[in-house]
Amino acid sequence: MCSACGFPAAPGHWTEAGAATPHDRLRDRFRRAQVLQSVLPAYGLTAHDGAQVPGIQLGTLSGSQTIVRDLEAVWAEAERLSGKAIDPLDPRFIGERTA
Amino acid sequence: MILPTDATEAAENRMRLTVLGGFLGSGKTTWLRHQLHHGLLADAFVIVNEAAETSVDDALLGQAAELAVIAGGCACCEARDELVTLLRSICDKRVSAGNGRPDRIVIETSGLADPGPIVGAIRADPMLAHHIVISEIAVAVDAVYGLEQLRQEPLSRRQMELADRLVVTKIDKADEAGLARLLATLKAINPGAALSGAVKGSDVALPDYSDAEPEVLGEIDEGAGGAPIRALKLDIGEEIDWTAFSVWLSALIHARGDDILRVKGVVRAPAGRLLLQSVRRIVQSPEILPGDAAGDDNSLVFIGRGFRADQLDKSLRHFAGLKERGQA
Numbered sequence A: 001m002c003s004a005c006g007f008p009a010a011p012g013h014w015t016e017a018g019a020a021t022p023h024d025r026l027r028d029r030f031r032r033a034q035v036l037q038s039v040l041p042a043y044g045l046t047a048h049d050g051a052q053v054p055g056i057q058l059g060t061l062s063g064s065q066t067i068v069r070d071l072e073a074v075w076a077e078a079e080r081l082s083g084k085a086i087d088p089l090d091p092r093f094i095g096e097r098t099a
Numbered sequence B: 001m002i003l004p005t006d007a008t009e010a011a012e013n014r015m016r017l018t019v020l021g022g023f024l025g026s027g028k029t030t031w032l033r034h035q036l037h038h039g040l041l042a043d044a045f046v047i048v049n050e051a052a053e054t055s056v057d058d059a060l061l062g063q064a065a066e067l068a069v070i071a072g073g074c075a076c077c078e079a080r081d082e083l084v085t086l087l088r089s090i091c092d093k094r095v096s097a098g099n100g101r102p103d104r105i106v107i108e109t110s111g112l113a114d115p116g117p118i119v120g121a122i123r124a125d126p127m128l129a130h131h132i133v134i135s136e137i138a139v140a141v142d143a144v145y146g147l148e149q150l151r152q153e154p155l156s157r158r159q160m161e162l163a164d165r166l167v168v169t170k171i172d173k174a175d176e177a178g179l180a181r182l183l184a185t186l187k188a189i190n191p192g193a194a195l196s197g198a199v200k201g202s203d204v205a206l207p208d209y210s211d212a213e214p215e216v217l218g219e220i221d222e223g224a225g226g227a228p229i230r231a232l233k234l235d236i237g238e239e240i241d242w243t244a245f246s247v248w249l250s251a252l253i254h255a256r257g258d259d260i261l262r263v264k265g266v267v268r269a270p271a272g273r274l275l276l277q278s279v280r281r282i283v284q285s286p287e288i289l290p291g292d293a294a295g296d297d298n299s300l301v302f303i304g305r306g307f308r309a310d311q312l313d314k315s316l317r318h319f320a321g322l323k324e325r326g327q328a
Helices: A022-043 A072-082 B005-012 B029-037 B078-098 B114-125 B127-132 B148-151 B154-162 B176-189 B242-256 B309-320
Strands: A045-048 A057-059 A064-069 B015-021 B046-051 B064-072 B102-109 B132-142 B164-168 B194-199 B202-204 B230-235 B259-268 B272-279 B285-287 B301-306
Touching: A022 A045, A022 A072, A022 B242, A022 B309, A045 A072, A045 B127, A045 B154, A057 A072, A064 A072, A064 B046, A072 B176, B015 B029, B015 B078, B015 B114, B015 B154, B029 B046, B029 B102, B046 B078, B064 B078, B078 B102, B078 B114, B078 B127, B114 B127, B114 B132, B114 B154, B127 B132, B132 B148, B148 B154, B148 B176, B154 B176, B164 B176, B176 B194, B194 B301, B230 B309, B242 B259, B272 B301
Parallel strands: B015 B102, B015 B132, B046 B064, B046 B102, B132 B164, B164 B194
Antiparallel strands: A045 A057, A057 A064, B194 B202, B230 B301, B259 B272, B259 B301, B272 B285
């Protein structure tokens, strides 16, 4: 939509559109790291966000760390670091076992 | 001087109907919304057709003089009878009112609809043919994905071949070489169609790429394209927070963006009611919709192939740290 005919759009990356206040934003960052930390270890990766610096820290089991700016970059970088596609429809996430 | 014949007079009194088509996420609603906002389709009766049960687009088209929604099936097939019935009722009311309004109807088809059978159904119905003249089939074409859709999706190709007018949308997002090739290919497959460009609904002049070569499109084997495209609904409910949801959806779109052709719906978050829309791997900045919570909030439509609703639900709950439904 153009600026006249649309409703206001949330600024920033679309995944960060849910927060209305600085408090929401801080809580979102911790929650985001918590959710990532429940998924990434299965791929030999860790996620951390101490809210001290912008971005999300990704780590490998060998100890190397990198900071990425948003979730879109998380998945691309996690795929690169682990060498595997991280697919939410993988049987490990939906409780289905392949034959 | 040529006196008008009865037939010509009748035609002049008929409502003009525009079929607005285009593939999933091609920008139909954005274009139509802009036209309505700027009064370019003032007094039009707008019919929105959604393949999915949940309609989102009608919330964006509040400036239409009158609006009706046909959801849960494409107007070219499952919902064709419903469309014909609706059009007949519009004709009846117009005759009863006797004021010549509306003078125009716009049907925004679902992204999975073939405009051909819609036009055929209107022309084949004696009452509709008497009251309605099809003035135009306008088809929105995504500047970024249009060429790929022409190569791979038989439905998308049919939509573009049938158009009287091709509106190439999002031309600011496409690279120059890709846009040049798309425009040349559109001219080759549908040389009679008017071609225009748009950005966020506004008309934008198309660059002159007259030297560009069209792509020679091969036949698409309709049986080899994998599973059929389906629309399904995912209720995310109240217990899944925006953050977990956005982590999950960003991962899903990254991994499955070739198969998840479209996602749309309204999700409630602390910032308000967020209108979420994606086309393949591109997610639009969510608009914050006004108004109180609505019944269709927190319910998203996924359109694509290669996934089931229960798989999406299980996966989302896993990411959110919730147990599967039905488990203690």
